[in-house]
Amino acid sequence: MNGNAGKAQSRRDFIRSVMRAFCLAVLGIFSGAVLLGRRCSRSGGAAGGKACSGCPELGRCASGYAALVRPVSARRTVWQLDPAKCIQCGRCATNCVLESSAVKCVHRFEMCGYCKLCFGFFQPGASSLTSAAENQLCPTGAIRRKFIEEPYYEYTIDESLCIGCGKCVKTCGAFGNGSLVLQVRHDRCMNCNECSIARNCPAGAYSRVPSDQPYLARQVSKTT
Amino acid sequence: MEWKMSIENSNIRNMLLLGFVAVAVATVITLVNRFPSGRCEDKNPECRYDIDALKKTDPRLLLKAGVNYVRPQITNLTALAVDSLDNIYVGSHSGIEVLSPDGERIAAFPVSGRVYCLAVMKNGDILAGMKNHVEVYAFDGSRRAIWKSPDPGTELTSIAVSPDFVFVADCINRIVWRFSPAGELLGRIGDKDGDQRKTGFAVPSAFFDVAVAGDGSVWVVNPGEHRIEHFTAEGKFLSLWGKASLAGDGFCGCCNPSNMALMPDGSFVTSEKHIVRVKIYNREGKFAGIVSGQEDWQKKSVGLDLAVDSRWRILVLDPQAGVVRIYFRK
Numbered sequence: 128m129n130g131n132a133g134k135a136q137s138r139r140d141f142i143r144s145v146m147r148a149f150c151l152a153v154l155g156i157f158s159g160a161v162l163l164g165r166r167c168s169r170s171g172g173a174a175g176g177k178a179c180s181g182c183p184e185l186g187r188c189a190s191g192y193a194a195l196v197r198p199v200s201a202r203r204t205v206w207q208l209d210p211a212k213c214i215q216c217g218r219c220a221t222n223c224v225l226e227s228s229a230v231k232c233v234h235r236f237e238m239c240g241y242c243k244l245c246f247g248f249f250q251p252g253a254s255s256l257t258s259a260a261e262n263q264l265c266p267t268g269a270i271r272r273k274f275i276e277e278p279y280y281e282y283t284i285d286e287s288l289c290i291g292c293g294k295c296v297k298t299c300g301a302f303g304n305g306s307l308v309l310q311v312r313h314d315r316c317m318n319c320n321e322c323s324i325a326r327n328c329p330a331g332a333y334s335r336v337p338s339d340q341p342y343l344a345r346q347v348s349k350t351t
Numbered sequence: 352m353e354w355k356m357s358i359e360n361s362n363i364r365n366m367l368l369l370g371f372v373a374v375a376v377a378t379v380i381t382l383v384n385r386f387p388s389g390r391c392e393d394k395n396p397e398c399r400y401d402i403d404a405l406k407k408t409d410p411r412l413l414l415k416a417g418v419n420y421v422r423p424q425i426t427n428l429t430a431l432a433v434d435s436l437d438n439i440y441v442g443s444h445s446g447i448e449v450l451s452p453d454g455e456r457i458a459a460f461p462v463s464g465r466v467y468c469l470a471v472m473k474n475g476d477i478l479a480g481m482k483n484h485v486e487v488y489a490f491d492g493s494r495r496a497i498w499k500s501p502d503p504g505t506e507l508t509s510i511a512v513s514p515d516f517v518f519v520a521d522c523i524n525r526i527v528w529r530f531s532p533a534g535e536l537l538g539r540i541g542d543k544d545g546d547q548r549k550t551g552f553a554v555p556s557a558f559f560d561v562a563v564a565g566d567g568s569v570w571v572v573n574p575g576e577h578r579i580e581h582f583t584a585e586g587k588f589l590s591l592w593g594k595a596s597l598a599g600d601g602f603c604g605c606c607n608p609s610n611m612a613l614m615p616d617g618s619f620v621t622s623e624k625h626i627v628r629v630k631i632y633n634r635e636g637k638f639a640g641i642v643s644g645q646e647d648w649q650k651k652s653v654g655l656d657l658a659v660d661s662r663w664r665i666l667v668l669d670p671q672a673g674v675v676r677i678y679f680r681k
Binding site: 240241242243244245246251252277278279297298301302303304 | 402405553555575576577595597603605606625626
């Protein structure tokens with residue numbers, strides 16, 4: 128008799144547990160749908176009134192909702208240097224644990240003036256505007272200069288030659304539009320737990336950024 | 352005994368050999384150091400990788416000039432002009448202020464947006480270059496006309512007036528638009544000319560200046576080519592001058608001069624960014640001297656609009672400090 132009562136009790140408990148689990152699952156699905164479907168509340172937000180889940184700025188958004196909605200892969204972080212803080216000291220070239228640094232010069236073509244006299248390419252005071260080695264600033268000849276039409280030239284970076292010394296970045300910023308920037312290239316970076324360059328960066332330009340938005344780009348400005 | 356002599360001879364021979372090698376190495380090192388390499392740094396001090404050193408002004412090139420400062424009450428200064436009475440006009444993100452030649456405030460009024468460039472016509476009308484069109488204001492601030500934009504993508508950077516025309520520089524289309532004083536679009540200056548002038552204007556950044564000479568001809572800065580070009584009022588190319596150089600006599604950086612004005616005798620005043628300096632060239636384009644060098648300015652000073660009044664004073668807008676500098680001969 129007691130045995131049957133115990134069995135009935137446990138069956139009732141089992142059904143109750145199943146019902147609880149079912150209710151929790153329904154609640155969870157409902158909450159998730161609400162979160163994913165939530166509209167961006169920031170005025171002029173990057174999502175443009177769309178749901179948070181579709182926002183291009185989700186990786187950087189500081190809101191609590193974004194933290195919940197963000198995909199698991201985006202919560203991983205990688206090292207990156209902020210071009211606005213970088214002082215082009217040259218340590219990126221020498222402090223990386225890799226033989227050839229993971230930091231490379233990146234050319235932002237939307238900012239470039241396609242100048243005939245590019246100070247990222249030419250030595251200051253170069254005797255002639257030709258791509259002869261003695262006129263080039265880059266110690267490894269990693270910048271390619273291609274004629275487009277008079278007087279415009281296109282400059283591209285050969286990353287296999289670039290050592291990330293930042294010489295071109297410094298002069299492009301000092302005498303040009305600042306379209307050349309240094310960035311950690313994630314096809315090379317080992318993503319060390321403690322980045323050797325970050326430890327030695329005098330400007331504190333290195334930080335961890337979400338892996339789904341691994342590049343920090345300086346705002347485009349035409350008034351430089 | 353024979354064996355012992357042989358060892359001693361061998362030691363002496365080795366020592367002599369080592370000594371000879373050492374002398375040879377020292378000689379080679381001395382010779383290598385004595386002759387300069389082909390590297391630019393060894394031949395030319397400009398090639399040394401010290402940007403601050405490159406920006407230093409050669410004191411021998413400085414002209415003797417005094418400076419006064421005028422501080423308008425409006426902020427975020429963007430444009431500068433003077434009229435025939437030497438009154439000073441400054442534009443900002445939201446308005447225009449008029450100052451007497453001594454810097455006393457005469458008038459101020461709001462405008463519809465950011466003033467990109469300014470000019471004053473003979474009749475006293477104020478031409479304000481907005482982003483893509485020109486607005487005409489009276490001295491009391493009333494808006495008299497809005498000129499039709501010549502192109503939807505226009506971004507105006509400079510206005511110059513002659514008795515017959517108004518010339519407006521457009522950094523996006525890389526062209527100078529020619530209007531009648533009533534605002535009618537008459538033509539364009541600076542298209543590529545296959546015969547005389549193979550390239551058009553190269554404008555890598557939003558600085559593209561135009562000025563009118565006393566004879567009505569037009570001088571236009573071609574910043575990407577580091578030169579100033581001369582056209583008739585109808586747009587026929589006449590001549591050019593200017594060269595790229597970090598030295599005082601040339602224009603530095605990717606694209607300079609950023610601004611230009613003409614003195615009453617036809618000589619030129621130019622301002623540059625990157626190496627911030629204000630310079631004078633004579634009417635043939637020969638370098639005369641530096642009025643103000645990098646040391647007088649903030650490192651990132653930019654947008655030094657220029658004007659020259661009838662007293663030969665050079666007015667320079669300093670947007671970062673929110674003042675107008677007035678340079679005069681000592």
